[in-house]
Amino acid sequence: MTIKLPKDFFFGAAMSGPQTEGAWNVGGRLRSYWDMYSDQEINAFFNNVGSYVGNDMYHKYEEDIKLLKSLNFKSFRTSMQWTRLLDQDGKLNPEGAAWYHKLIDCANENGIDIFMNMYHFDMPEYLVKRGGWQNREVVEAYANFVKVAMEEFGDKVKYWFTFNEPIVEPEQQFLHGVWYPYQKDFKQSINVQYNITLAHCLAVANFRKLKAEGKLCEGAKIGMINCFAPPYTKENPSPEDLEAVRMTDGLHNRWWLDVVAHGHLPQDVLDTVENDWKVEINRRPGDEAILAQGKVDWLGFNYYQPTRVQAPDSKFDENGLPCISKPYIWPERKMNVYRGWEIYPKGIYDFGMKIKKECPDLPFFISENGMGVEGEEKYMDENGTVQDDYRIEFVRDHLEWIAKAIEDGANCLGYHYWGVIDNWSWCNAFKNRYGFIRVCLDDGYKRKEKKSASWIREVARTNEFE
Numbered sequence: 001m002t003i004k005l006p007k008d009f010f011f012g013a014a015m016s017g018p019q020t021e022g023a024w025n026v027g028g029r030l031r032s033y034w035d036m037y038s039d040q041e042i043n044a045f046f047n048n049v050g051s052y053v054g055n056d057m058y059h060k061y062e063e064d065i066k067l068l069k070s071l072n073f074k075s076f077r078t079s080m081q082w083t084r085l086l087d088q089d090g091k092l093n094p095e096g097a098a099w100y101h102k103l104i105d106c107a108n109e110n111g112i113d114i115f116m117n118m119y120h121f122d123m124p125e126y127l128v129k130r131g132g133w134q135n136r137e138v139v140e141a142y143a144n145f146v147k148v149a150m151e152e153f154g155d156k157v158k159y160w161f162t163f164n165e166p167i168v169e170p171e172q173q174f175l176h177g178v179w180y181p182y183q184k185d186f187k188q189s190i191n192v193q194y195n196i197t198l199a200h201c202l203a204v205a206n207f208r209k210l211k212a213e214g215k216l217c218e219g220a221k222i223g224m225i226n227c228f229a230p231p232y233t234k235e236n237p238s239p240e241d242l243e244a245v246r247m248t249d250g251l252h253n254r255w256w257l258d259v260v261a262h263g264h265l266p267q268d269v270l271d272t273v274e275n276d277w278k279v280e281i282n283r284r285p286g287d288e289a290i291l292a293q294g295k296v297d298w299l300g301f302n303y304y305q306p307t308r309v310q311a312p313d314s315k316f317d318e319n320g321l322p323c324i325s326k327p328y329i330w331p332e333r334k335m336n337v338y339r340g341w342e343i344y345p346k347g348i349y350d351f352g353m354k355i356k357k358e359c360p361d362l363p364f365f366i367s368e369n370g371m372g373v374e375g376e377e378k379y380m381d382e383n384g385t386v387q388d389d390y391r392i393e394f395v396r397d398h399l400e401w402i403a404k405a406i407e408d409g410a411n412c413l414g415y416h417y418w419g420v421i422d423n424w425s426w427c428n429a430f431k432n433r434y435g436f437i438r439v440c441l442d443d444g445y446k447r448k449e450k451k452s453a454s455w456i457r458e459v460a461r462t463n464e465f466e
């Protein structure tokens with residue numbers, strides 16, 4: 001059966017500055033959180049393939065943009081590294097700015113719209129040392145960074161995004177404690193989440209002001225990109241299971257949806273955190289007016305896997321901090337064994353319909369979706385081409401559910417595949433490969449198309465697939 005997407009539905013690539021650029025010490029770039037982390041952890045595990053080199057896009061950007069064009073992609077999301085654009089005093093670093101000018105000009109010349117994201121987990125090291133997102137001064141510093149960037153590139157970048165997956169740092173660093181500073185403390189986590197939310201709102205306010213002053217491109221838009229997943233629970237759930245669903249959804253999804261669509265935080269979530277769990281959020285007078293400025297023009301929806309939860313064993317842990325839920329293993333689940341993530345394409349439909357219902361005026365696009373696989377050498381044919389039929393099946397199945405969501409009224413405008421060109425990843429380096437294009441690490445980081453590249457090229461050309 002032929003599945004048809006709307007004629008103006010766009011295809012594009014999602015990547016990020018810290019995972020691709022490399023050139024970590026070139027042109028006055030400062031050290032970032034990931035350079036600190038790479039020093040300590042990743043090099044030890046992954047043969048010196050740290051964030052330092054990325055996938056070498058700093059040097060290969062012209063070739064990479066041409067590759068994206070050859071795939072019939074219309075857009076490319078990357079992120080601007082704070083550490084490259086600004087110096088320690090928050091002033092423009094001319095050498096860093098010059099490289100972003102070259103990248104953006106090259107994309108524009110090739111008919112590819114840059115979707116410029118302003119933060120992808122990559123805090124400058126000197127700000128990490130000042131407490132990172134726990135410190136309100138860092139919130140102000142971020143707002144300044146975004147303003148400087150928009151003033152510099154506002155005449156050539158049309159699509160701006162404040163954050164990629166703002167939930168990830170609070171969770172990984174302070175809830176699960178698996179990223180530096182390895183703390184498990186819900187109070188820290190929620191306060192970091194809160195401060196990042198304010199940072200987003202201040203950035204949107206800067207965008208609106210510059211737009212009103214005529215300093216941005218005609219039709220410029222601002223958005224946020226987040227990883228959303230509908231939380232599912234068991235069949236015949238108990239009231240406690242449903243409560244775990246409510247708060248998981250509240251903290252992961254509705255927190256951000258309410259800010260970007262309605263300009264406030266969900267009251268029931270605040271009530272539970274502050275009144276039932278007695279966890280103080282460091283709110284200040286005037287914050288509500290800041291939150292009211294957080295509404296965006298459109299939303300990026302990253303989707304990899306569903307969340308499946310059930311009631312936790314107890315309401316509070318040994319330190320008196322709340323337990324929100326515990327994982328529920330769905331007996332029918334199908335796994336991407338390499339990444340350890342469940343593959344459930346219908347989740348993209350379910351959440352698309354949730355956006356339609358809860359934020360009917362907010363258009364969105366799929367801003368990340370992809371399949372990371374370890375050891376792709378074993379799928380190479382005699383010409384060295386990776387025969388990644390599993391990736392074709394993964395993308396196809398998700399696109400089918402997206403087409404159905406659109407048919408059922410979801411305002412989904414496009415699809416960006418994550419990691420179109422293999423790139424460096426936070427905790428896996430190059431272990432799990434996502435790309436339609438392989439990066440040959442032992443051959444000067446040469447780019448080589450996988451089988452899936454020809455498939456997606458045709459889909460992006462016709463907006464149809466079987």
Ligand code: BGP
Binds near residue numbers: 227368
């Ligand atoms: C998303 C991030 C990306 C990317 C992707 C794949 O959450 O926004 O930066 O890394 O996940 O995850 P991983 O690289 O950990 O396999």
